[in-house]
Amino acid sequence: MSNPRPLLLALPLALLALPLAAQQMQMPKQVPGKLDKTRVAAGIYKLDSNHTLIGWRVDHLGFSDYFGVFGDSTGSLTLDPKNPATAKVEVTIPVAKVLTASPGLNAHLLRPGKDGGKPDFFGPSPADARFVSIKVTPGKDLISASILGNLTLNGQTHPVTIAARFKGAGTAPFGGKATVGFQGKANILRSQWGIAAGIPLVSDKVELDISAPFEKQ
Template identity: 65%
Template structure:
């Protein structure tokens, strides 16, 4: 009985406390519903915004890397989407790849004081500033033209943008998300090492989330 009593007491105590089972949300907070987009100024979520780049390597495979920690602003007005503006900064120094050796190569100094093969050890941030926004009839795709500054060179670039979703993030902040694609020539920005063995054309895929301020 002495052994059974403590066990019984634990069972009684457990029964007295209501069981709390965490229930997952019924659906994600963001949905592809344009009516949920509200006007205002949004800030890029640096933890969930990235630029994925892809080049052809020796004709055998495509190789990808990521620029993360993107910051900047997006000004939206659903009633006048053509007036939307985006200004984002991409820290090139934080580039990452699947190979530690290649990542180091992208950021290493030039040999014997020469020009670096790629960006060098202290590259300036890249920046994209929009100049125009043209939205399609359905309202969920757009051509966003702007100026991209990379490696100290500024060139016009047009992004093909798809609306991904809108809703409220944790804490109630309205959030919007987009996907975008474009192709640039790295030689236009003074990054010519390895061409044509490593392709001059670089495909960029942008995954962007913005929180309303």
Template identity: 60%
Template sequence: MRIVYAAAFALVSTMAIAQAPTSAPGSRNPAAVTGGTYTADPNHTLVIWTLDHLGFSPYTGIFGDVTGTLTIDPKAPNSAKVDVTIPVSKVVTASAGLTQHLLRPGKDGGKPDFFGGSPADARFVSTAVVASGQKARITGDLTLNGVTKPVTLNAEFYGAGKMPAEMGGKENVGFHATGTIQRSQFGLGFGVPMVGDSVKLDISAAFQK
């Protein structure tokens, strides 16, 4: 009986391998990008932030569940527009204590150290795109902690293509972007300069249509 089970398992495994895709559906070729309006993939769009911790080490956290849209025309890349919303309340760090500190209300009704107990979503809306090859400089307005400031991101095309039918069949396009903000400019100056004011942003942006 064990031999029969083993043979059946081997057959099923072989069939699964035979049916598996032989390569990733995404391509690094920008010709794979089609025009239109895409929606942000909240499961694969991440805003990773890093700042200096007391001069001893960098410290990193993540914003996920990003929503929004990207409108793009491969023939006119400078006309691209992006509008995304970032739920600050879902911030994640490696320390439960620090995450709680970021989101706790101010003591005795005072101003919180960071975002507070019910922070508003952050939002980035592009105002200009200057593309060069597979890279682009994206300028936009970032609203964070109730303050709006211009921010510039350096973006690079990562990949595009169509998902297999069994995975939804949607067209995807992805980018990697970096930038820097000064958190004190957004009313988040707690601990400066002991804890760094400059915050590095490392963004993985995935969109679907």
């Protein structure tokens, strides 16, 4: 009698592969998002937290850059493509989930201050950061926009301007929601928010790179 063990081992693997195969069969043949303003519908949108990243970059000693990301952000966007200047955006960023490729740097960013002193950067239990738009100025190309808003970080609030650009709109293939995506860039001086450790060896200027899709509610 043949040994049934190989068959018993192969069966669960085959069952696990079925959902993946079905998913692959349903994958769209074209990218669903297009740089087409006519696809944008007016309404209230929710930030797609799973696909939003806020990157940051600082100069280190003039030799290289430190960079990392914030993830799991939440927020909303109110948008009317016929009147883009009325757009409003609010985003909450969980600073405690900051991530770099260096475990040592991650620990440094979130460690408490020495001997009960002030932390070098965020500290072990930092409050969420929050950006709330004040004014949106559309570009002449109607694809770009300047977004002025207040950024609350480390217990302080100061204005920040984001250079935003429409990336694409369409229907998300999984979930079927109307989705719009934007990219944004901004520069801030971290010392304005009371985060001044290491300046000038670690630059005061922080470059922010934002990638954010929103799903219509």
